[in-house]
Amino acid sequence: MKETKEFKTETKRLLDMMINSIYTHKEIFLRELISNASDAIDKRHYLSLTNTNIPTEEYEIKVEANKAERTITITDNGVGMTKEELEEHLGTIAKSGSKEFLEKISKENQPDVDIIGQFGVGFYSAFMVAKKVTVLTKSVNSDKAYLFESEGLDSYSVEETEKDSFGSVITLYLRDNTEDNDYDKFMEEYEIKDLVKKYSDYVRYPIKTWVTKYDPKDEKDDSKEPKTHQELETINSMLPIWKKNKSEVTDEELNNFYKTKFMDYQDPITSIHVNVEGNITYNALLFIPKKPFYDFYSDRDEKGLQLYTKGVFILDKCKDLIPDYLRFVKGLVDSADLPLNISREMLQEDRALKKIASNVEKKVLSELSSMLKNDRDKYLEFYKDYGLNLKYGLYENYGEKKDKLKDLILLRSFNDDKLISFAEYKEKMPEDQKAIYYAVAKDKAAAEKLPQMEMVKSKGYDVLILSDDVDEFMINVLKEYDGKQFKSINKDDLELLNEEESKKIDEMKEEKKDLLESIKTAIPSAKDVILSKRLVDAPCCVSSTGEITFEMERVLKSQNKDVKADRVFEINPNHAVFSKIEDAYKDNKEAGDKLVNILYNEALIQEGILPDDPKAFLNAITDLILK
Numbered sequence: 001m002k003e004t005k006e007f008k009t010e011t012k013r014l015l016d017m018m019i020n021s022i023y024t025h026k027e028i029f030l031r032e033l034i035s036n037a038s039d040a041i042d043k044r045h046y047l048s049l050t051n052t053n054i055p056t057e058e059y060e061i062k063v064e065a066n067k068a069e070r071t072i073t074i075t076d077n078g079v080g081m082t083k084e085e086l087e088e089h090l091g092t093i094a095k096s097g098s099k100e101f102l103e104k105i106s107k108e109n110q111p112d113v114d115i116i117g118q119f120g121v122g123f124y125s126a127f128m129v130a131k132k133v134t135v136l137t138k139s140v141n142s143d144k145a146y147l148f149e150s151e152g153l154d155s156y157s158v159e160e161t162e163k164d165s166f167g168s169v170i171t172l173y174l175r176d177n178t179e180d181n182d183y184d185k186f187m188e189e190y191e192i193k194d195l196v197k198k199y200s201d202y203v204r205y206p207i208k209t210w211v212t213k214y215d216p217k218d219e220k221d222d223s224k225e226p227k228t229h230q231e232l233e234t235i236n237s238m239l240p241i242w243k244k245n246k247s248e249v250t251d252e253e254l255n256n257f258y259k260t261k262f263m264d265y266q267d268p269i270t271s272i273h274v275n276v277e278g279n280i281t282y283n284a285l286l287f288i289p290k291k292p293f294y295d296f297y298s299d300r301d302e303k304g305l306q307l308y309t310k311g312v313f314i315l316d317k318c319k320d321l322i323p324d325y326l327r328f329v330k331g332l333v334d335s336a337d338l339p340l341n342i343s344r345e346m347l348q349e350d351r352a353l354k355k356i357a358s359n360v361e362k363k364v365l366s367e368l369s370s371m372l373k374n375d376r377d378k379y380l381e382f383y384k385d386y387g388l389n390l391k392y393g394l395y396e397n398y399g400e401k402k403d404k405l406k407d408l409i410l411l412r413s414f415n416d417d418k419l420i421s422f423a424e425y426k427e428k429m430p431e432d433q434k435a436i437y438y439a440v441a442k443d444k445a446a447a448e449k450l451p452q453m454e455m456v457k458s459k460g461y462d463v464l465i466l467s468d469d470v471d472e473f474m475i476n477v478l479k480e481y482d483g484k485q486f487k488s489i490n491k492d493d494l495e496l497l498n499e500e501e502s503k504k505i506d507e508m509k510e511e512k513k514d515l516l517e518s519i520k521t522a523i524p525s526a527k528d529v530i531l532s533k534r535l536v537d538a539p540c541c542v543s544s545t546g547e548i549t550f551e552m553e554r555v556l557k558s559q560n561k562d563v564k565a566d567r568v569f570e571i572n573p574n575h576a577v578f579s580k581i582e583d584a585y586k587d588n589k590e591a592g593d594k595l596v597n598i599l600y601n602e603a604l605i606q607e608g609i610l611p612d613d614p615k616a617f618l619n620a621i622t623d624l625i626l627k
């Protein structure tokens with residue numbers, strides 16, 4: 001008896017999307033159906049291992065076209081579906097059969113079968129090319145067969161029928177051709193072969209289709225037309241793409257594989273194909289997506305690579321295979337040196353896995369380093385989205401990985417206003433330049449305005465501009481590059497004056513000791529007051545002393561940590577303002593204190609720090625105007 005049922009609401013919505021789809025790659029329907037067929041065979045095989053009532057046979061998937069009927073049929077001898085399963089799996093999308101099955105086998109703790117992760121739109125993609133779909137199926141768990149039929153609108157029907165063998169036969173009744181869409185082409189032999197090669201080459205079971213063969217020439221037959229016959233032939237190589245030799249895989253194949261497997265519509269920035277044989281044997285495919293995935297910045301994004309053991313899928317996101325800072329890398333690892341029934345906990349401790357993980361990291365870094373060397377534009381594109389990850393990687397764990405990462409870091413050069421590496425900075429250093437200078441500023445224009453830049457600029461030395469929050473922390477961890485110390489223009493002693501100039505200021509410091517003392521008492525929040533060796537035209541500035549810098553203070557404040565940098569008020573001894581202060585103190589202490597406070601607060605503002613008491617500061621300025 002034929003029963004007609006309504007699709008569930010969400011299924012209707014999906015079907016509606018498929019039917020009205022203007023998606024140009026309608027061809028993926030074949031990939032999806034073949035992938036379902038392959039899963040179904042995996043499931044049957046898995047069940048046959050524990051249940052002797054379930055026979056095994058030569059597994060295969062057949063793709064056949066019938067031009068007279070305008071149909072395409074995909075046949076598998078997999079697990080098949082019971083009536084309930086038909087209704088549950090094809091009548092609704094709320095549950096994914098594969099997911100359920102995976103849960104079941106992971107509970108049983110013997111993941112012994114390859115169930116390639118399902119993605120895309122699955123079964124329903126058939127409706128992108130078909131006006132009617134039938135599924136004739138017989139489950140290995142049932143002696144009855146059923147026929148599911150749907151035109152994809154609101155309802156489907158299921159009726160009991162006859163079928164000799166276990167498995168499913170999916171028949172697509174192709175839509176009529178339109179101006180934009182040629183559905184007939186899917187019945188062509190070359191098209192089927194192409195699509196199977198392109199999308200399903202690595203499916204582990206033979207995918208067969210009818211192929212035209214030329215008959216041997218018959219001497220007696222003098223007709224011009226060569227005679228042909230059809231043979232059922234396996235089209236896919238069945239070898240997973242990652243197991244193939246690197247030289248046998250084209251970039252296009254890798255890109256297509258990546259896009260299908262990781263559901264990206266763009267080619268990756270780069271693909272890395274690794275075949276390693278030796279102590280530990282493994283194959284890996286690693287990809288850097290062109291753009292970070294939409295949930296990359298959220299907690300929902302779990303890092304990890306897919307893990308296969310001897311070609312059998314084990315784990316979707318094995319986080320132990322990739323360090324945190326390379327979390328953007330997508331890909332998979334397949335090794336013959338890991339046990340099949342390994343648990344997540346055991347994985348963490350597995351020596352082979354650790355070794356593979358460290359190799360994977362090395363491969364990615366060496367790929368990046370050659371990209372920087374050979375294709376800078378590409379590296380810059382990469383760096384724009386992922387540079388921050390490298391910086392964090394360098395900073396993490398007290399710089400444990402600094403030597404691996406320092407040459408991949410780029411920072412903005414003040415002189416050239418473009419991103420450069422530490423090596424490139426060092427290369428351009430004049431001989432007399434002792435240190436690598438950096439300034440914390442959002443960009444070149446902001447750095448330009450820093451009074452602390454004056455002396456370095458006047459020497460023509462380049463300055464690296466640190467604009468990301470993590471930058472200064474990273475530099476602190478690095479301390480030096482290739483024998484050259486990093487010096488902050490707003491903190492460290494820049495050692496830019498010659499001996500004579502420096503001595504002059506030191507003498508002056510002695511001479512003006514009392515004055516400097518008065519200034520210090522006037523601004524209790526400053527840790528020290530000194531005569532500056534870094535200013536040229538500016539009257540004064542504030543710098544920091546000790547571990548915490550102004551930038552760190554700002555970053556820590558944004559994390560609700562109230563840690564302050566120790567402020568040093570620096571006065572330019574050669575500036576007219578200095579004598580003004582001296583004169584003011586000669587007049588009276590109050591006038592001196594007031595002037596010092598104004599100048600100190602101005603210097604803080606210059607540094608991006610608001611005065612503690614803005615009102616008092618503004619009043620002081622007003623008083624000055626009125627004087």
Ligand code: ADP
Pocket residue numbers: 036037040076078079080081089090095096097098099118119121122123124167168
């Ligand atoms: P997914 O495969 O992602 O779960 P689909 O919509 O493609 O989603 O398929 C839904 C379910 O229908 C599958 O999980 C599976 O249980 C079942 N199914 C689909 N095709 C077959 C098939 N050829 N043989 C057996 N079961 C199938």
